[in-house]
Amino acid sequence: MKRLLFIAGLLSLLFAISLYLFLPTWVENKTVEIPYGTPTLKIFEKLEREGIVRSALSLIVIHVLRKEKLEAGEYEFNGHVTPFGVYEKLSKGLHKxxxxxxxxxxxxxxxxxxxxxxxxxxxxxxxxxxxxxxxxxxxxxxxxxxxxxxxxxxxxxxxxxxxxxxxxxxxxxxxxxTLGLRKLAAEKGLSLEEWVNVASMIEKETFWEEEKPLIAAVIYNRLRRKMKLQIDPTVIYALKRNGMWKGKLSKKDLSINDPYNTYLYFGLPPTPICNPGISSLRAALNPSPVNYLYFVVDPKTRKHLFSSTYAQHRRNVNRLRR
Structure with a gap:
Protein backbone atom coordinates (compact mmCIF):
# COMPACT_ATOMS: atom_id res chain seq x y z
CA MET A 1 0.00 0.00 0.00
CA LYS A 2 2.81 2.38 0.92
CA ARG A 3 4.44 1.65 -2.43
CA LEU A 4 1.25 2.48 -4.30
CA LEU A 5 0.88 5.72 -2.36
CA PHE A 6 4.49 6.61 -3.16
CA ILE A 7 3.98 5.96 -6.89
CA ALA A 8 0.72 7.93 -6.87
CA GLY A 9 2.43 10.80 -5.08
CA LEU A 10 5.34 10.74 -7.51
CA LEU A 11 2.98 10.75 -10.50
CA SER A 12 1.03 13.63 -8.97
CA LEU A 13 4.26 15.56 -8.48
CA LEU A 14 5.39 14.90 -12.06
CA PHE A 15 1.96 15.93 -13.32
CA ALA A 16 2.09 19.14 -11.28
CA ILE A 17 5.60 19.94 -12.57
CA SER A 18 4.65 19.25 -16.18
CA LEU A 19 1.48 21.29 -15.76
CA TYR A 20 3.55 24.18 -14.42
CA LEU A 21 6.11 23.88 -17.23
CA PHE A 22 3.50 23.85 -19.97
CA LEU A 23 1.19 26.49 -18.55
CA PRO A 24 0.88 29.59 -20.76
CA THR A 25 2.72 32.75 -19.79
CA TRP A 26 1.46 36.30 -20.27
CA VAL A 27 3.76 38.30 -22.55
CA GLU A 28 3.22 41.93 -23.39
CA ASN A 29 4.50 42.97 -26.83
CA LYS A 30 7.95 41.45 -26.62
CA THR A 31 10.37 40.93 -29.52
CA VAL A 32 13.15 38.35 -29.34
CA GLU A 33 15.99 38.09 -31.86
CA ILE A 34 17.52 34.69 -32.60
CA PRO A 35 20.78 35.11 -34.57
CA TYR A 36 21.46 32.48 -37.24
CA GLY A 37 23.84 29.82 -36.03
CA THR A 38 22.52 29.91 -32.44
CA PRO A 39 22.54 26.39 -30.90
CA THR A 40 19.08 25.00 -30.10
CA LEU A 41 19.67 24.83 -26.34
CA LYS A 42 20.84 28.47 -26.30
CA ILE A 43 17.62 29.48 -28.10
CA PHE A 44 15.51 27.78 -25.41
CA GLU A 45 17.56 29.34 -22.62
CA LYS A 46 17.17 32.80 -24.15
CA LEU A 47 13.39 32.35 -24.40
CA GLU A 48 13.32 31.44 -20.71
CA ARG A 49 15.44 34.48 -19.78
CA GLU A 50 13.15 36.75 -21.81
CA GLY A 51 10.11 35.40 -19.97
CA ILE A 52 8.54 33.85 -23.06
CA VAL A 53 8.34 30.40 -21.43
CA ARG A 54 8.48 29.42 -17.78
CA SER A 55 11.32 26.98 -18.34
CA ALA A 56 13.61 25.98 -21.20
CA LEU A 57 12.88 22.39 -20.16
CA SER A 58 9.38 22.57 -21.68
CA LEU A 59 10.85 23.41 -25.09
CA ILE A 60 13.54 20.73 -24.72
CA VAL A 61 10.81 18.11 -24.12
CA ILE A 62 8.87 19.28 -27.19
CA HIS A 63 12.04 19.31 -29.29
CA VAL A 64 12.95 15.75 -28.25
CA LEU A 65 9.51 14.62 -29.42
CA ARG A 66 9.30 16.65 -32.66
CA LYS A 67 12.96 17.17 -33.69
CA GLU A 68 12.13 20.03 -36.10
CA LYS A 69 14.56 22.59 -37.45
CA LEU A 70 14.21 25.98 -35.78
CA GLU A 71 14.70 29.17 -37.78
CA ALA A 72 16.69 32.23 -36.80
CA GLY A 73 15.00 35.59 -36.98
CA GLU A 74 13.09 38.21 -35.04
CA TYR A 75 9.96 36.95 -33.29
CA GLU A 76 7.09 38.86 -31.71
CA PHE A 77 5.16 37.54 -28.72
CA ASN A 78 2.05 39.03 -27.17
CA GLY A 79 -0.71 37.79 -24.89
CA HIS A 80 -0.99 34.24 -23.58
CA VAL A 81 1.94 32.22 -24.95
CA THR A 82 2.33 28.45 -24.61
CA PRO A 83 5.55 26.44 -25.10
CA PHE A 84 3.84 24.56 -27.94
CA GLY A 85 2.92 27.84 -29.62
CA VAL A 86 6.48 29.16 -29.21
CA TYR A 87 7.95 25.99 -30.70
CA GLU A 88 5.46 26.11 -33.58
CA LYS A 89 6.39 29.72 -34.34
CA LEU A 90 10.13 28.98 -34.42
CA SER A 91 9.80 25.76 -36.42
CA LYS A 92 7.61 27.44 -39.05
CA GLY A 93 9.74 30.59 -39.19
CA LEU A 94 6.83 32.93 -38.40
CA HIS A 95 9.11 35.91 -37.83
CA LYS A 96 8.58 39.65 -37.87
CA THR A 178 13.14 37.63 -66.62
CA LEU A 179 11.56 34.45 -68.02
CA GLY A 180 10.57 35.95 -71.38
CA LEU A 181 13.73 38.03 -71.68
CA ARG A 182 15.96 35.02 -70.97
CA LYS A 183 14.30 33.16 -73.85
CA LEU A 184 14.91 36.15 -76.12
CA ALA A 185 18.57 36.34 -75.06
CA ALA A 186 19.03 32.66 -75.93
CA GLU A 187 17.40 33.25 -79.34
CA LYS A 188 19.84 36.10 -80.00
CA GLY A 189 22.79 33.87 -79.12
CA LEU A 190 23.67 35.71 -75.93
CA SER A 191 24.64 33.80 -72.82
CA LEU A 192 22.86 34.76 -69.61
CA GLU A 193 26.12 36.13 -68.21
CA GLU A 194 26.95 38.27 -71.29
CA TRP A 195 23.44 39.71 -71.48
CA VAL A 196 23.28 40.70 -67.80
CA ASN A 197 26.82 42.09 -67.99
CA VAL A 198 25.88 44.47 -70.82
CA ALA A 199 22.62 45.40 -69.06
CA SER A 200 24.53 46.28 -65.88
CA MET A 201 26.70 48.81 -67.75
CA ILE A 202 23.63 50.32 -69.40
CA GLU A 203 22.00 50.63 -65.97
CA LYS A 204 24.97 52.50 -64.50
CA GLU A 205 25.47 54.78 -67.52
CA THR A 206 21.99 56.27 -67.76
CA PHE A 207 18.63 56.47 -66.02
CA TRP A 208 16.93 57.93 -69.14
CA GLU A 209 14.80 55.17 -70.67
CA GLU A 210 15.14 56.53 -74.23
CA GLU A 211 18.96 56.47 -73.99
CA LYS A 212 19.31 52.86 -72.89
CA PRO A 213 19.03 51.27 -76.38
CA LEU A 214 21.59 53.84 -77.62
CA ILE A 215 24.06 52.97 -74.83
CA ALA A 216 23.51 49.30 -75.70
CA ALA A 217 24.33 50.03 -79.35
CA VAL A 218 27.59 51.77 -78.40
CA ILE A 219 28.67 48.81 -76.25
CA TYR A 220 27.94 46.22 -78.94
CA ASN A 221 29.48 48.37 -81.70
CA ARG A 222 32.71 48.81 -79.73
CA LEU A 223 32.87 45.10 -78.89
CA ARG A 224 32.45 44.21 -82.57
CA ARG A 225 35.26 46.58 -83.51
CA LYS A 226 37.53 45.17 -80.77
CA MET A 227 37.64 48.59 -79.09
CA LYS A 228 38.03 49.03 -75.35
CA LEU A 229 34.66 49.89 -73.82
CA GLN A 230 36.11 52.70 -71.67
CA ILE A 231 33.04 52.88 -69.42
CA ASP A 232 33.53 54.93 -66.24
CA PRO A 233 31.21 52.84 -63.99
CA THR A 234 33.45 49.79 -64.54
CA VAL A 235 36.32 51.77 -63.02
CA ILE A 236 34.12 52.82 -60.10
CA TYR A 237 33.30 49.15 -59.53
CA ALA A 238 37.01 48.27 -59.59
CA LEU A 239 37.64 50.93 -56.95
CA LYS A 240 34.72 49.78 -54.78
CA ARG A 241 35.80 46.17 -54.72
CA ASN A 242 39.31 47.26 -53.73
CA GLY A 243 38.00 49.58 -51.00
CA MET A 244 39.35 52.64 -52.85
CA TRP A 245 36.16 54.41 -53.95
CA LYS A 246 35.94 57.91 -52.46
CA GLY A 247 32.77 59.09 -54.19
CA LYS A 248 34.34 60.93 -57.11
CA LEU A 249 36.19 59.56 -60.14
CA SER A 250 39.57 61.13 -60.93
CA LYS A 251 41.78 60.88 -64.03
CA LYS A 252 44.30 58.91 -61.95
CA ASP A 253 41.60 56.34 -61.12
CA LEU A 254 41.30 55.44 -64.81
CA SER A 255 44.72 53.77 -64.63
CA ILE A 256 43.89 51.35 -61.79
CA ASN A 257 45.21 47.92 -62.76
CA ASP A 258 42.10 45.84 -62.24
CA PRO A 259 40.31 43.46 -64.67
CA TYR A 260 37.13 45.54 -64.27
CA ASN A 261 38.87 48.62 -65.68
CA THR A 262 37.60 48.76 -69.27
CA TYR A 263 40.03 51.60 -70.01
CA LEU A 264 42.86 49.07 -69.65
CA TYR A 265 41.26 45.74 -70.54
CA PHE A 266 39.40 44.72 -73.71
CA GLY A 267 36.00 43.06 -73.73
CA LEU A 268 33.39 42.77 -71.02
CA PRO A 269 34.31 43.08 -67.33
CA PRO A 270 34.65 39.73 -65.47
CA THR A 271 31.10 40.02 -64.06
CA PRO A 272 28.20 42.46 -64.21
CA ILE A 273 28.92 45.66 -62.27
CA CYS A 274 25.49 46.02 -60.66
CA ASN A 275 22.06 44.45 -60.55
CA PRO A 276 20.14 45.97 -63.46
CA GLY A 277 16.42 46.61 -63.70
CA ILE A 278 14.07 45.23 -66.34
CA SER A 279 14.34 48.24 -68.68
CA SER A 280 18.14 47.89 -68.89
CA LEU A 281 17.86 44.12 -69.37
CA ARG A 282 15.39 44.76 -72.19
CA ALA A 283 17.62 47.41 -73.78
CA ALA A 284 20.58 45.00 -73.79
CA LEU A 285 18.49 42.77 -76.09
CA ASN A 286 17.18 45.61 -78.26
CA PRO A 287 20.04 47.99 -79.14
CA SER A 288 19.21 50.90 -81.46
CA PRO A 289 20.22 50.37 -85.11
CA VAL A 290 22.86 53.12 -85.06
CA ASN A 291 26.62 53.23 -85.67
CA TYR A 292 27.49 55.28 -82.57
CA LEU A 293 30.81 54.51 -80.90
CA TYR A 294 31.11 57.34 -78.37
CA PHE A 295 29.03 59.26 -75.88
CA VAL A 296 29.62 62.00 -73.34
CA VAL A 297 27.28 63.17 -70.59
CA ASP A 298 26.02 66.73 -70.26
CA PRO A 299 26.55 67.55 -66.54
CA LYS A 300 23.60 69.95 -66.57
CA THR A 301 20.92 67.65 -68.00
CA ARG A 302 22.57 64.27 -67.25
CA LYS A 303 21.72 63.34 -70.86
CA HIS A 304 24.27 62.04 -73.34
CA LEU A 305 25.56 63.29 -76.67
CA PHE A 306 26.31 60.43 -79.06
CA SER A 307 28.70 60.30 -82.01
CA SER A 308 30.03 57.90 -84.62
CA THR A 309 33.55 59.27 -84.98
CA TYR A 310 36.22 60.38 -82.58
CA ALA A 311 36.31 63.83 -84.22
CA GLN A 312 32.57 64.28 -83.55
CA HIS A 313 33.09 63.05 -80.01
CA ARG A 314 35.83 65.62 -79.37
CA ARG A 315 33.58 68.39 -80.68
CA ASN A 316 30.84 67.29 -78.27
CA VAL A 317 33.30 67.23 -75.37
CA ASN A 318 34.61 70.71 -76.19
CA ARG A 319 31.09 72.02 -76.59
CA LEU A 320 30.15 70.84 -73.10
CA ARG A 321 33.29 72.41 -71.61
CA ARG A 322 32.37 75.90 -72.75
Whole structure:
Protein backbone atom coordinates (compact mmCIF):
# COMPACT_ATOMS: atom_id res chain seq x y z
CA MET A 1 0.00 0.00 0.00
CA LYS A 2 2.81 2.38 0.92
CA ARG A 3 4.44 1.65 -2.43
CA LEU A 4 1.25 2.48 -4.30
CA LEU A 5 0.88 5.72 -2.36
CA PHE A 6 4.49 6.61 -3.16
CA ILE A 7 3.98 5.96 -6.89
CA ALA A 8 0.72 7.93 -6.87
CA GLY A 9 2.43 10.80 -5.08
CA LEU A 10 5.34 10.74 -7.51
CA LEU A 11 2.98 10.75 -10.50
CA SER A 12 1.03 13.63 -8.97
CA LEU A 13 4.26 15.56 -8.48
CA LEU A 14 5.39 14.90 -12.06
CA PHE A 15 1.96 15.93 -13.32
CA ALA A 16 2.09 19.14 -11.28
CA ILE A 17 5.60 19.94 -12.57
CA SER A 18 4.65 19.25 -16.18
CA LEU A 19 1.48 21.29 -15.76
CA TYR A 20 3.55 24.18 -14.42
CA LEU A 21 6.11 23.88 -17.23
CA PHE A 22 3.50 23.85 -19.97
CA LEU A 23 1.19 26.49 -18.55
CA PRO A 24 0.88 29.59 -20.76
CA THR A 25 2.72 32.75 -19.79
CA TRP A 26 1.46 36.30 -20.27
CA VAL A 27 3.76 38.30 -22.55
CA GLU A 28 3.22 41.93 -23.39
CA ASN A 29 4.50 42.97 -26.83
CA LYS A 30 7.95 41.45 -26.62
CA THR A 31 10.37 40.93 -29.52
CA VAL A 32 13.15 38.35 -29.34
CA GLU A 33 15.99 38.09 -31.86
CA ILE A 34 17.52 34.69 -32.60
CA PRO A 35 20.78 35.11 -34.57
CA TYR A 36 21.46 32.48 -37.24
CA GLY A 37 23.84 29.82 -36.03
CA THR A 38 22.52 29.91 -32.44
CA PRO A 39 22.54 26.39 -30.90
CA THR A 40 19.08 25.00 -30.10
CA LEU A 41 19.67 24.83 -26.34
CA LYS A 42 20.84 28.47 -26.30
CA ILE A 43 17.62 29.48 -28.10
CA PHE A 44 15.51 27.78 -25.41
CA GLU A 45 17.56 29.34 -22.62
CA LYS A 46 17.17 32.80 -24.15
CA LEU A 47 13.39 32.35 -24.40
CA GLU A 48 13.32 31.44 -20.71
CA ARG A 49 15.44 34.48 -19.78
CA GLU A 50 13.15 36.75 -21.81
CA GLY A 51 10.11 35.40 -19.97
CA ILE A 52 8.54 33.85 -23.06
CA VAL A 53 8.34 30.40 -21.43
CA ARG A 54 8.48 29.42 -17.78
CA SER A 55 11.32 26.98 -18.34
CA ALA A 56 13.61 25.98 -21.20
CA LEU A 57 12.88 22.39 -20.16
CA SER A 58 9.38 22.57 -21.68
CA LEU A 59 10.85 23.41 -25.09
CA ILE A 60 13.54 20.73 -24.72
CA VAL A 61 10.81 18.11 -24.12
CA ILE A 62 8.87 19.28 -27.19
CA HIS A 63 12.04 19.31 -29.29
CA VAL A 64 12.95 15.75 -28.25
CA LEU A 65 9.51 14.62 -29.42
CA ARG A 66 9.30 16.65 -32.66
CA LYS A 67 12.96 17.17 -33.69
CA GLU A 68 12.13 20.03 -36.10
CA LYS A 69 14.56 22.59 -37.45
CA LEU A 70 14.21 25.98 -35.78
CA GLU A 71 14.70 29.17 -37.78
CA ALA A 72 16.69 32.23 -36.80
CA GLY A 73 15.00 35.59 -36.98
CA GLU A 74 13.09 38.21 -35.04
CA TYR A 75 9.96 36.95 -33.29
CA GLU A 76 7.09 38.86 -31.71
CA PHE A 77 5.16 37.54 -28.72
CA ASN A 78 2.05 39.03 -27.17
CA GLY A 79 -0.71 37.79 -24.89
CA HIS A 80 -0.99 34.24 -23.58
CA VAL A 81 1.94 32.22 -24.95
CA THR A 82 2.33 28.45 -24.61
CA PRO A 83 5.55 26.44 -25.10
CA PHE A 84 3.84 24.56 -27.94
CA GLY A 85 2.92 27.84 -29.62
CA VAL A 86 6.48 29.16 -29.21
CA TYR A 87 7.95 25.99 -30.70
CA GLU A 88 5.46 26.11 -33.58
CA LYS A 89 6.39 29.72 -34.34
CA LEU A 90 10.13 28.98 -34.42
CA SER A 91 9.80 25.76 -36.42
CA LYS A 92 7.61 27.44 -39.05
CA GLY A 93 9.74 30.59 -39.19
CA LEU A 94 6.83 32.93 -38.40
CA HIS A 95 9.11 35.91 -37.83
CA LYS A 96 8.58 39.65 -37.87
CA UNK A 97 9.33 40.92 -41.38
CA UNK A 98 11.09 44.13 -42.43
CA UNK A 99 10.75 45.94 -45.76
CA UNK A 100 13.97 46.10 -47.77
CA UNK A 101 14.01 48.12 -51.01
CA UNK A 102 16.82 47.17 -53.40
CA UNK A 103 17.10 49.91 -56.00
CA UNK A 104 17.88 49.30 -59.68
CA UNK A 105 21.61 49.63 -60.22
CA UNK A 106 22.55 48.58 -56.69
CA UNK A 107 25.68 46.44 -56.57
CA UNK A 108 26.46 43.75 -54.00
CA UNK A 109 28.36 46.30 -51.88
CA UNK A 110 25.31 48.60 -51.77
CA UNK A 111 23.04 45.65 -50.93
CA UNK A 112 25.41 44.47 -48.18
CA UNK A 113 25.32 47.94 -46.57
CA UNK A 114 21.53 48.06 -46.82
CA UNK A 115 21.03 44.60 -45.29
CA UNK A 116 23.31 45.41 -42.36
CA UNK A 117 21.57 48.76 -41.78
CA UNK A 118 18.21 46.95 -41.67
CA UNK A 119 19.59 44.27 -39.33
CA UNK A 120 18.89 41.48 -41.82
CA UNK A 121 22.44 40.10 -41.84
CA UNK A 122 26.00 41.32 -41.42
CA UNK A 123 27.62 43.08 -44.37
CA UNK A 124 30.73 40.90 -44.39
CA UNK A 125 28.66 37.70 -44.20
CA UNK A 126 26.55 38.71 -47.19
CA UNK A 127 29.61 39.66 -49.25
CA UNK A 128 31.37 36.43 -48.32
CA UNK A 129 28.54 34.35 -49.78
CA UNK A 130 27.79 36.71 -52.71
CA UNK A 131 31.43 36.43 -53.87
CA UNK A 132 31.85 32.71 -53.15
CA UNK A 133 32.15 30.97 -56.55
CA UNK A 134 30.34 27.90 -55.26
CA UNK A 135 27.13 29.91 -54.79
CA UNK A 136 26.55 30.94 -58.44
CA UNK A 137 27.83 27.52 -59.48
CA UNK A 138 25.06 25.91 -57.42
CA UNK A 139 22.56 27.76 -59.64
CA UNK A 140 24.35 26.72 -62.84
CA UNK A 141 25.78 30.20 -63.48
CA UNK A 142 29.16 30.61 -65.17
CA UNK A 143 30.20 33.63 -63.13
CA UNK A 144 32.34 33.97 -59.99
CA UNK A 145 29.87 36.14 -58.03
CA UNK A 146 26.13 36.74 -57.74
CA UNK A 147 26.52 40.31 -59.00
CA UNK A 148 23.88 41.08 -61.60
CA UNK A 149 21.50 38.28 -60.61
CA UNK A 150 19.99 39.77 -57.44
CA UNK A 151 16.76 41.29 -58.74
CA UNK A 152 16.09 44.89 -57.66
CA UNK A 153 12.71 44.90 -55.91
CA UNK A 154 10.97 45.37 -52.55
CA UNK A 155 11.51 42.41 -50.22
CA UNK A 156 10.34 41.34 -46.79
CA UNK A 157 13.04 39.76 -44.63
CA UNK A 158 13.32 38.89 -40.98
CA UNK A 159 16.23 40.14 -38.95
CA UNK A 160 19.08 37.63 -38.69
CA UNK A 161 18.18 35.95 -41.97
CA UNK A 162 20.99 33.79 -43.34
CA UNK A 163 22.70 35.53 -46.31
CA UNK A 164 22.18 32.45 -48.50
CA UNK A 165 18.42 32.73 -47.99
CA UNK A 166 18.54 36.42 -48.98
CA UNK A 167 20.55 35.58 -52.10
CA UNK A 168 18.24 32.69 -52.99
CA UNK A 169 15.13 34.88 -52.64
CA UNK A 170 16.60 37.60 -54.88
CA UNK A 171 17.90 35.16 -57.50
CA UNK A 172 14.58 33.29 -57.71
CA UNK A 173 12.88 36.66 -58.20
CA UNK A 174 15.34 37.37 -61.04
CA UNK A 175 14.40 34.06 -62.70
CA UNK A 176 10.68 34.79 -62.29
CA UNK A 177 10.80 38.33 -63.69
CA THR A 178 13.14 37.63 -66.62
CA LEU A 179 11.56 34.45 -68.02
CA GLY A 180 10.57 35.95 -71.38
CA LEU A 181 13.73 38.03 -71.68
CA ARG A 182 15.96 35.02 -70.97
CA LYS A 183 14.30 33.16 -73.85
CA LEU A 184 14.91 36.15 -76.12
CA ALA A 185 18.57 36.34 -75.06
CA ALA A 186 19.03 32.66 -75.93
CA GLU A 187 17.40 33.25 -79.34
CA LYS A 188 19.84 36.10 -80.00
CA GLY A 189 22.79 33.87 -79.12
CA LEU A 190 23.67 35.71 -75.93
CA SER A 191 24.64 33.80 -72.82
CA LEU A 192 22.86 34.76 -69.61
CA GLU A 193 26.12 36.13 -68.21
CA GLU A 194 26.95 38.27 -71.29
CA TRP A 195 23.44 39.71 -71.48
CA VAL A 196 23.28 40.70 -67.80
CA ASN A 197 26.82 42.09 -67.99
CA VAL A 198 25.88 44.47 -70.82
CA ALA A 199 22.62 45.40 -69.06
CA SER A 200 24.53 46.28 -65.88
CA MET A 201 26.70 48.81 -67.75
CA ILE A 202 23.63 50.32 -69.40
CA GLU A 203 22.00 50.63 -65.97
CA LYS A 204 24.97 52.50 -64.50
CA GLU A 205 25.47 54.78 -67.52
CA THR A 206 21.99 56.27 -67.76
CA PHE A 207 18.63 56.47 -66.02
CA TRP A 208 16.93 57.93 -69.14
CA GLU A 209 14.80 55.17 -70.67
CA GLU A 210 15.14 56.53 -74.23
CA GLU A 211 18.96 56.47 -73.99
CA LYS A 212 19.31 52.86 -72.89
CA PRO A 213 19.03 51.27 -76.38
CA LEU A 214 21.59 53.84 -77.62
CA ILE A 215 24.06 52.97 -74.83
CA ALA A 216 23.51 49.30 -75.70
CA ALA A 217 24.33 50.03 -79.35
CA VAL A 218 27.59 51.77 -78.40
CA ILE A 219 28.67 48.81 -76.25
CA TYR A 220 27.94 46.22 -78.94
CA ASN A 221 29.48 48.37 -81.70
CA ARG A 222 32.71 48.81 -79.73
CA LEU A 223 32.87 45.10 -78.89
CA ARG A 224 32.45 44.21 -82.57
CA ARG A 225 35.26 46.58 -83.51
CA LYS A 226 37.53 45.17 -80.77
CA MET A 227 37.64 48.59 -79.09
CA LYS A 228 38.03 49.03 -75.35
CA LEU A 229 34.66 49.89 -73.82
CA GLN A 230 36.11 52.70 -71.67
CA ILE A 231 33.04 52.88 -69.42
CA ASP A 232 33.53 54.93 -66.24
CA PRO A 233 31.21 52.84 -63.99
CA THR A 234 33.45 49.79 -64.54
CA VAL A 235 36.32 51.77 -63.02
CA ILE A 236 34.12 52.82 -60.10
CA TYR A 237 33.30 49.15 -59.53
CA ALA A 238 37.01 48.27 -59.59
CA LEU A 239 37.64 50.93 -56.95
CA LYS A 240 34.72 49.78 -54.78
CA ARG A 241 35.80 46.17 -54.72
CA ASN A 242 39.31 47.26 -53.73
CA GLY A 243 38.00 49.58 -51.00
CA MET A 244 39.35 52.64 -52.85
CA TRP A 245 36.16 54.41 -53.95
CA LYS A 246 35.94 57.91 -52.46
CA GLY A 247 32.77 59.09 -54.19
CA LYS A 248 34.34 60.93 -57.11
CA LEU A 249 36.19 59.56 -60.14
CA SER A 250 39.57 61.13 -60.93
CA LYS A 251 41.78 60.88 -64.03
CA LYS A 252 44.30 58.91 -61.95
CA ASP A 253 41.60 56.34 -61.12
CA LEU A 254 41.30 55.44 -64.81
CA SER A 255 44.72 53.77 -64.63
CA ILE A 256 43.89 51.35 -61.79
CA ASN A 257 45.21 47.92 -62.76
CA ASP A 258 42.10 45.84 -62.24
CA PRO A 259 40.31 43.46 -64.67
CA TYR A 260 37.13 45.54 -64.27
CA ASN A 261 38.87 48.62 -65.68
CA THR A 262 37.60 48.76 -69.27
CA TYR A 263 40.03 51.60 -70.01
CA LEU A 264 42.86 49.07 -69.65
CA TYR A 265 41.26 45.74 -70.54
CA PHE A 266 39.40 44.72 -73.71
CA GLY A 267 36.00 43.06 -73.73
CA LEU A 268 33.39 42.77 -71.02
CA PRO A 269 34.31 43.08 -67.33
CA PRO A 270 34.65 39.73 -65.47
CA THR A 271 31.10 40.02 -64.06
CA PRO A 272 28.20 42.46 -64.21
CA ILE A 273 28.92 45.66 -62.27
CA CYS A 274 25.49 46.02 -60.66
CA ASN A 275 22.06 44.45 -60.55
CA PRO A 276 20.14 45.97 -63.46
CA GLY A 277 16.42 46.61 -63.70
CA ILE A 278 14.07 45.23 -66.34
CA SER A 279 14.34 48.24 -68.68
CA SER A 280 18.14 47.89 -68.89
CA LEU A 281 17.86 44.12 -69.37
CA ARG A 282 15.39 44.76 -72.19
CA ALA A 283 17.62 47.41 -73.78
CA ALA A 284 20.58 45.00 -73.79
CA LEU A 285 18.49 42.77 -76.09
CA ASN A 286 17.18 45.61 -78.26
CA PRO A 287 20.04 47.99 -79.14
CA SER A 288 19.21 50.90 -81.46
CA PRO A 289 20.22 50.37 -85.11
CA VAL A 290 22.86 53.12 -85.06
CA ASN A 291 26.62 53.23 -85.67
CA TYR A 292 27.49 55.28 -82.57
CA LEU A 293 30.81 54.51 -80.90
CA TYR A 294 31.11 57.34 -78.37
CA PHE A 295 29.03 59.26 -75.88
CA VAL A 296 29.62 62.00 -73.34
CA VAL A 297 27.28 63.17 -70.59
CA ASP A 298 26.02 66.73 -70.26
CA PRO A 299 26.55 67.55 -66.54
CA LYS A 300 23.60 69.95 -66.57
CA THR A 301 20.92 67.65 -68.00
CA ARG A 302 22.57 64.27 -67.25
CA LYS A 303 21.72 63.34 -70.86
CA HIS A 304 24.27 62.04 -73.34
CA LEU A 305 25.56 63.29 -76.67
CA PHE A 306 26.31 60.43 -79.06
CA SER A 307 28.70 60.30 -82.01
CA SER A 308 30.03 57.90 -84.62
CA THR A 309 33.55 59.27 -84.98
CA TYR A 310 36.22 60.38 -82.58
CA ALA A 311 36.31 63.83 -84.22
CA GLN A 312 32.57 64.28 -83.55
CA HIS A 313 33.09 63.05 -80.01
CA ARG A 314 35.83 65.62 -79.37
CA ARG A 315 33.58 68.39 -80.68
CA ASN A 316 30.84 67.29 -78.27
CA VAL A 317 33.30 67.23 -75.37
CA ASN A 318 34.61 70.71 -76.19
CA ARG A 319 31.09 72.02 -76.59
CA LEU A 320 30.15 70.84 -73.10
CA ARG A 321 33.29 72.41 -71.61
CA ARG A 322 32.37 75.90 -72.75
Missing amino acids: LHRVVVMEGSDIYDIAELLEKKGICRKEDFLRFATDESVPRSYGLSTPTMEGFLMPDTYLFSKNTHPLRVIDTMYRNFLKK
